[in-house]
Amino acid sequence: xxxxxxxxxxxxxxxxxxxxxxxxxxxxxxxxxxxxxxxxxxxxxxxxxxxxxxxxxxxxxxxxxxxxxxxxxxxxxxxxxxxxxxxxxxxxxxxxxxxxxxxxxxxxxxxxxxxxxxxxxxxxxxxxxxxxxxxxxxxxxxxxxxxxxxxxxxxxxxxxxxxxxxxxxxxxxxxxxxxxxxxxxxxxxxxxxxxxxxxxxxxxxxxxxxxxxxxxxxxxxxxxxxxxxxxxxxxxxxxxxxxxxxxxxxxxxxxxxxxxxxxxxxxxxxxxxxxxxxxxxxxxxxxxxxxxxxxxxxxxxxxxxxxxxxxxxxxxxxxxxxxxxxxxxxxxxxxxxxxxxxxxxxxxxxxxxxxxxxxxxxxxxxxxxxxxxxxxxxxxxxxxxxxxxxxxxxxxxxxxxxxxxxxxxxxxxxxxxxxxxxxxxxxxxxxxxxxxxxxxxxxxxxxxxxxxxxxxxxxxxxxxxxxxxxxxxxxxxxxxxxxxxxxxxxxxxxxxxxxxxxxxxx
Amino acid sequence: xxxxxxxxxxxxxxxxxxxxxxxxxxxxxxxxxxxxxxxxxxxxxxxxxxxxxxxxxxxxxxxxxxxxxxxxxxxxxxxxxxxxxxxxxxxxxxxxxxxxxxxxxxxxxxxxxxxxxxxxxxxxxxxxxxxxxxxxxxxxxxxxxxxxxxxxxxxxxxxxxxxxxxxxxxxxxxxxxxxxxxxxxxxxxxxxxxxxxxxxxxxxxxxxxxxxxxxxxxxxxxxxxxxxxxxxxxxxxxxxxxxxxxxxxxxxxxxxxxxxxxxxxxxxxxxxxxxxxxxxxxxxxxxxxxxxxxxxxxxxxxxxx
Numbered sequence: 006x007x008x009x010x011x012x013x014x015x016x017x018x019x020x021x022x023x024x025x026x027x028x029x030x031x032x033x034x035x036x037x038x039x040x041x042x043x044x045x046x047x048x049x050x051x052x053x054x055x056x057x058x059x060x061x062x063x064x065x066x067x068x069x070x071x072x073x074x075x076x077x078x079x080x081x082x083x084x085x086x087x088x089x090x091x092x093x094x095x096x097x098x099x100x101x102x103x104x105x106x107x108x109x110x111x112x113x114x115x116x117x118x119x120x121x122x123x124x125x126x127x128x129x130x131x132x133x134x135x136x137x138x139x140x141x142x143x144x145x146x147x148x149x150x151x152x153x154x155x156x157x158x159x160x161x162x163x164x165x166x167x168x169x170x171x172x173x174x175x176x177x178x179x180x181x182x183x184x185x186x187x188x189x190x191x192x193x194x195x196x197x198x199x200x201x202x203x204x205x206x207x208x209x210x211x212x213x214x215x216x217x218x219x220x221x222x223x224x225x226x227x228x229x230x231x232x233x234x235x236x237x238x239x240x241x242x243x244x245x246x247x248x249x250x251x252x253x254x255x256x257x258x259x260x261x262x263x264x265x266x267x268x269x270x271x272x273x274x275x276x277x278x279x280x281x282x283x284x285x286x287x288x289x290x291x292x293x294x295x296x297x298x299x300x301x302x303x304x305x306x307x308x309x310x311x312x313x314x315x316x317x318x319x320x321x322x323x324x325x326x327x328x329x330x331x332x333x334x335x336x337x338x339x340x341x342x343x344x345x346x347x348x349x350x351x352x353x354x355x356x357x358x359x360x361x362x363x364x365x366x367x368x369x370x371x372x373x374x375x376x377x378x379x380x381x382x383x384x385x386x387x388x389x390x391x392x393x394x395x396x397x398x399x400x401x402x403x404x405x406x407x408x409x410x411x412x413x414x415x416x417x418x419x420x421x422x423x424x425x426x427x428x429x430x431x432x433x434x435x436x437x438x439x440x441x442x443x444x445x446x447x448x449x450x451x452x453x454x455x456x457x458x459x460x461x462x463x464x465x466x467x468x469x470x471x472x473x474x475x476x477x478x479x480x481x482x483x484x485x486x487x488x489x490x491x492x493x494x495x496x497x498x499x500x501x502x503x504x505x506x507x508x509x510x511x
Numbered sequence: 512x513x514x515x516x517x518x519x520x521x522x523x524x525x526x527x528x529x530x531x532x533x534x535x536x537x538x539x540x541x542x543x544x545x546x547x548x549x550x551x552x553x554x555x556x557x558x559x560x561x562x563x564x565x566x567x568x569x570x571x572x573x574x575x576x577x578x579x580x581x582x583x584x585x586x587x588x589x590x591x592x593x594x595x596x597x598x599x600x601x602x603x604x605x606x607x608x609x610x611x612x613x614x615x616x617x618x619x620x621x622x623x624x625x626x627x628x629x630x631x632x633x634x635x636x637x638x639x640x641x642x643x644x645x646x647x648x649x650x651x652x653x654x655x656x657x658x659x660x661x662x663x664x665x666x667x668x669x670x671x672x673x674x675x676x677x678x679x680x681x682x683x684x685x686x687x688x689x690x691x692x693x694x695x696x697x698x699x700x701x702x703x704x705x706x707x708x709x710x711x712x713x714x715x716x717x718x719x720x721x722x723x724x725x726x727x728x729x730x731x732x733x734x735x736x737x738x739x740x741x742x743x744x745x746x747x748x749x750x751x752x753x754x755x756x757x758x759x760x761x762x763x764x765x766x767x768x769x770x771x772x773x774x775x776x777x778x779x780x781x782x783x784x785x786x787x788x789x790x791x792x793x794x795x796x797x798x799x800x801x802x803x804x805x806x807x808x809x810x811x812x813x814x815x816x
Binding site for chain 1: 541549550554558559560602664666670674675676755764766770
């Protein structure tokens, strides 16, 4: 449980503390804290961000994406070739060692990818593996990946959520064994752990030369789970911790005033939006009218909410995707904050006195931001009642058509591509409550071709239609606040992963 | 006596089954476990697949019966979240909570009983007023607030105690103080009222009239009787500490059974929840039973009846 922060307690804590010497640098140990428990260190089964971050320390992928340039860098694969739309060939790098000293070969790649794409392996996010038909070893250091259908995000997946495991170990111990004793090729290896709550990683000195992750500068990484935010602040201030993240806006301002700490805001791929279901109530609710949805877009003052409550490096967004994602249109209709226009549109739609509206939201969505949005809607006459639920329950209720609107955020699996930003919500599958035929048709074309120009054209067309029809109220792209010791150099990547292997002492 | 034990055991067992059945149904009432397992990025297709893979698409009663079948053959199942045998997680977490709970209840008794005796022997004096203040503050102050104050005082301002984990004896001090301060006031108040009641009885007056030394009157005749309800209360408080230590465990990042229960509810980890509910119910039943036995030892009237 993450107990709601008692602002006064935090204020007292911050006001009374004196800066102290950092302990981490002295013993070359980076002490970090997460708020959520890690369920498994098998990257294919994990859903917590903390676990996925640790998995990236332990394992490597065939490729690695340079998040700044968008280029796919060779990692465990020395090179790759697109044979045809449904076939990829990879040459595996020689001399790569697993943490147990065995060498990586094509057998490991073939076995891992075939194994995790089987239904019975139960990979948590099937979207990451369901495109793989079969992986064939074509030589001791080469493999061929055949796809079931054309899948433009194949390289993204291979560079992101698909780590390579040692065949001999995975075969012997299975997924739970991999979690208990993970063996990978990554820059760190696990030396000690307490189920879900504490992990001690040590630099793997034989991590392969030429790795895009590089050799870690810091020898040990100790990650522990501290659910209570105030205790995280306390330990950071007295030097027991060197790094924490997801620091709320108000607390980050106070932590920034400490002389021994640095607070940073890093833009991430996660964005917030309010979904509107035109088919709610058999398509007879006020939300079914595009003018009402447009009025809602005009009613919310995104910029002032960002300044006052979201903070950091957050920016407002206009399209149903993250602005830095591939094929996210900049050229969609933008609804400026204009409460008068909102009222006029409501009157035109036949609701001059507004109407009552239920807004679902998750307990994880910052309540202050939800309240601010509701207050903006109330101001134009839409009497908004907030219904806060557990995120999973909320999502199911919305998808099942039990509520007209919901407020949520989306991280797009940390992949900057409209295929994972726009398509999951409007592509016509189970999660799409709108099912606009024009949007579905565009997204279908974009999702099933490798031609980047065609993809761009159709994603942008779909996003334009979504914006015109105002199926969403796109809100803002989030940033994540980190608080860290002054003597630590470390930045969060936009894909919401933390590259601890790049951390260094100043 | 044996009949009594047998009757208590059977009713205890039925109680455990009823609690486990209720928990099972309530978990489903709180939302679809498959949706929670799929996480916020899970698609509808992921949810359907998980539902099939874990058998959540079967009628709830069938799922319960299959869990019960496993339990009766000694199999608590595997955690849906950790993908580990429930028994291995449970042993680790229960042990942590029990160690902390036992230390805390001992401290609560060590503070509550002497303070209650002192207050009871000297009603309406300064010491009684102090005891009352101690009790009121202890019960009125939210546990997490007190815990945070201790962290600010002893981990931040004067950094002499660690604020998270249970790695050394020093780690126990703050959580133990917080937990025991919640339990001690009730023990103190009950001891006080027990003492006041007992000291006013005829047999105490008689004992005093017989010239028995006051210390012996107090310890042997008065306290023994005054403690009877306190034993039951302490047992219930200990049970509460095991099941309800979630706040203290959260603040001090102690990964014990209370926190595990809370987290498991949030992530719909049914096998873990069921096992924890069983353990907690079992503890309560055993504790109240033990309290009865201790009371019987303290009070011969109970033995005869």
